[in-house]
Amino acid sequence: MxxxxxxxxxxxxxxxxxxxxxxxxxxxDFxxxxxxxxxxxxxxxRSKEFIKVADEAEQDLRDLLNIPDNYKVLFCHGxxxxxFAAVPMNLLGQSKKATYIDAGYWAESAVNEAEKYCEVDAFDAKTTIDGKAAVIPASEWKVAADSAYVHFCPNETIDGIEINELPQTDKPIVADLSSTILSRQIDVSKYGVIYAGAQKNIGPAGICIVIVRDDLLELASEALPSVLSYKVLAEKDSMxxxxxxxAWYLSGLVFKWLKEQGGVEAIEHINREKAELLYNYIDESDFYKNDVHTNNRSRMNVPFQLAKPELDAQFLELADKAGLKSLKGHRAVGGMRASIYNAMSLEGVQALVDFMKAFEKDNA
Amino acid sequence: MxxxxxxxxxxxxxxxxxxxxxxxxxxxDFxxxxxxxxxxxxxxxRSKEFIKVADEAEQDLRDLLNIPDNYKVLFCHGxxxxxFAAVPMNLLGQSKKATYIDAGYWAESAVNEAEKYCEVDAFDAKTTIDGKAAVIPASEWKVAADSAYVHFCPNETIDGIEINELPQTDKPIVADLSSTILSRQIDVSKYGVIYAGAQKNIGPAGICIVIVRDDLLELASEALPSVLSYKVLAEKDSMxxxxxxxAWYLSGLVFKWLKEQGGVEAIEHINREKAELLYNYIDESDFYKNDVHTNNRSRMNVPFQLAKPELDAQFLELADKAGLKSLKGHRAVGGMRASIYNAMSLEGVQALVDFMKAFEKDNA
Structure with a gap:
């Protein structure tokens, strides 16, 4: 049934x-x-009705993240x-170098694109602690003196790795917050540029939020396509x-929903509960495991493996039938992955844990 | 009421x-x-369910436009x-020049962006015939011998001007068909690149269709952002x-709807009827006028003015109350504009004409 x-x-x-x-x-309302x-x-x-939608979405996001007045909020295509291309094209200015902290797949993808536009000073921050995947502490990250900015991705969705520190630098910090934005409190004033694809914690695919400190708007390359120019988008109110x-309208509805939940502080509390519930069960069980050190476990993406990987297909099939959808891990790492963004309720994670217990009981 | x-x-x-x-x-199905x-x-x-949506949308579009096998169909952001930026970055190759035929606002906007990447050989095709706006015949358009391609926009939405000819050239023809795609039959094999923003005849804003001849995929600039690269998008099936x-899903539904209507040939017939109904009434009336010569009147966007422009606001207010929405002309030209894309029925245009007649009767 x-x-x-x-x-x-x-x-x-x-x-x-x-x-x-x-x-x-x-x-x-469709x-x-x-x-x-x-x-x-x-x-x-450009109708007054849509301008109201657009303005409210921006204001609600500003309220949720306490975005200072000297930051522009852009709603972008793409x-x-x-x-990954827009960041170097907008921020290099006269500089020819940028530092990229590498803790996984998405950071590396950003490096590959940035290499078209500058010399990349890449710092490999991946390590292991007690045989578990982890990230070198930010105090040990090296940043070239002549870098225009420091880029990092604090949540690697594929490996389930999260970084809970900021680069220690006086250069502008640029962060890909696609998976973490609005899931926990952040201090926007510490960043030069924050960007986030919508399709995790914001709205549907096809829109990307950029939050940029206004003194950084003047550095853009001349060859920058206008649709990627922070300066052009800021001047034109993203139009x-x-x-x-x-996608902008739906993002606005999500922001209003999040405010009704009590905002980012309240959802962060629930997100911590959800992650603890799942990780605690995985750690208690000999049947499931997660290979990330507790220092760097993601609250948003929880990969886990079965002690008997030959049961993966059966696990996924039965989970799907039980209404627990899309649990297959990324093809690069296999196993299972539960993404538990803001829209996932505590009840949903409890249903997953209940299913995992029952599957363990039947197959241990 | x-x-x-x-x-x-x-x-x-x-x-x-x-x-x-x-x-x-x-x-x-929401x-x-x-x-x-x-x-x-x-x-x-990447789920099998969405891949099916994506593949069907592409195949339906191929069927509707009879797209030859040596053309790639891309579903792009932006x-x-x-x-306007992607075209020169993808197509210039070793060339430093491209020809742009200029018949209005959108063609000029494409020129402004292209000038970042190459020398633009612009041909001003705007003219007047008997005091009406018109376009110089294509046989008189001049194309520089060293241009990499010839760009034109056959439908200028703001002025309601349409070009019913192709550039006479052996260079790749690049066309912005945002407003005309799927509204009339075209011979795709005559073009190098066709592109079209979705939000007129395809689907919602936020997706753009590119149809590109496969021999043109190898010319891309090294500094091209990957998300704008035809070659990258073709290799990755737009993913x-x-x-x-x-937006891709909704576009696919529109393609299926169009097939059910009998395809492009059938909708072209209806589109011709719709345009004739409206233009014929405007021409018969002394109360309304359209300033475009019959040679170049758009079938998709019909601007019209009142003989008494002081009644514009009243016309728009009453039309809106009668359920005839968004008839205000572009701020650059004023007056009224009726956009009558594929989704506008003949009944809708008849309702507009009926309203215009009644308004004329009350105010002539």
Whole structure:
């Protein structure tokens, strides 16, 4: 028997589950939004109705993250991958070098793109502690004196590795927060640029948030495509071209939902509970394991393996039938992965743990 | 009394109205798509379910436009404006020059972006015939011998100007078909690159279709951001990064709807009827006028002015109350504009003409 929609929990790493109340409201308003007789996706981005959506989304995000006034908030096309090119093109200025802290797949992907535009001073921060994957402490990271900025990705979704420190540097810090934004409190004033693809903690794929300190807007390369220019987007309120309006609208609904939950402080508390519930069970069990050291375990993406990997396919099949969706690990590491972003409830993680216990009992 | 949703006709220039049956289906499937218990926007772009959506959308578009096998179809982030940069970065190769045919605002915007990357050989094709706006015949367009390609925009949405010819050249023809794609039959084999922002005849804002002849994939600049590279996107089936999956899905529904209408040949017939109905009434009336010569009137965007422009605000207010939405002309030209893309029915245009007649009667 198929589980009811209410009892389906989607652990997709991204595009990820959105909050169910947001999806219900969007469905109700889909064809006749705001009494206009059309969808919000069928009106001009320059209409007063959409400008209100856009402005409220920005203000709600500013409220949620306490974004200082000297930071611009941009709603961009293209996902975080586009920012891998946009960051060096916007920030190098006269410099020819940038430092990239490498703790996994996404940091390395950013390096590969940045190498088109500058010399990359890469610092390999990957290590092991007691045989578990970990990250070298930030106090030991080396930053070249002539780097324009320091880039890092504090959450590696594939390996389930999280960095809970900032680079210790006087250079602008640039962070790919795709998986962590809005999941925990941050001090925006410590960063030069924060960027985040929406499809984990914000909204649907196809929009990317950039938060940039305004003194960094003047450094852009002349060859920069206008759609990637922070300066152009800041001057045009992210409407240099037609923005992805529906994704912007849904992101705004997610921000309002998050405010109703009590904001980032409240969701961080729940996120910590969710992660502890899952990791504690994994650590207690001899049937499941997680290979990341406790120093660097991600609260958002929890990879785990079975002691009997020959049972992986059966685990995934039964989980899916029980309404626990998209638990397959990334092809690069195998096993299982539970992505437990803001939209995943504590009940969802409890349902996963209950399933894992029952599967262990039947197969240990 | 507010008109019913079924009787609301949305003449927005873009983001534009989508076919009502598509919107109804998308609403019904919004939370529980394909029996998965989640939305299509909440699943991995690499899942077998989404790959099927993506493949079908491409095949349906190939069927609709008879796209030859030696053309790649790309579903890109960023809208047509991103292509203003992507085109020169992808196509210049060793050349330092490209020809741009200029018939209005969008062509000029493409020139401004291209000038970052090459010398632009611009040909001003704007003219007047009998005091009406028109375009110089293609046989008179001049193309520099050392241009890498010839770019043109056959439909200028703001001025309502359409070009019904192709450049006469042996160089690759690059066309911004944002407003005309799928509205009339075209011979794709005559083009090097066709691109089109979705938000007129395809789907919601935030996705852009690129159709590129495969021999042109090898010319890309080294400094090209990967997300804009035709070669990278072709090799990765438009999934180099997470694509805008929901916009892709909706575009696919629009393609299926268009096939059900009888395809491009059938919709072209309806589009011709719609445009004739509106232009014929405007020409018969002394109360309304359109300033474009019949040679170059757009079938998609019909600007018109009142003989008494002091009544503009009243016209727009009453039209809106009658369910005829978004008729205000672009701020650069004023007056009114009716965008009548594929999703606008003949009934919608008839409702507009009926309203215009009544307004004329009351105010002439």
């Amino acid at each position: 198929e589980p009811k929609v209410e009892n389906i929990y989607n652990f997709s790493a991204g595009p990820a589950a959105l909050p169910k109340p947001v999806m219900k409201q969007a469905q109700a 064809i006749d939004w705001n009494g206009l007789g059309t969808s919000v996706m069928e009106i001009s981005h 996902g975080a991958r586009a920012q 240099f071209n037609t923005p992805p309006t529906y | 507010e008109p019913k949703v079924e009787n609301i006709y949305n003449f927005s220039a873009g983001p534009a109205a989508l076919p009502k049956p598509v919107m109804k289906q998308a609403q019904a 939370i529980d798509w394909n029996g998965l218990g989640t939305s299509v926007m909440e699943i991995s772009h 809208g047509a404006r991103a292509q 180099f990064n997470t694509p805008p999956t929901y």
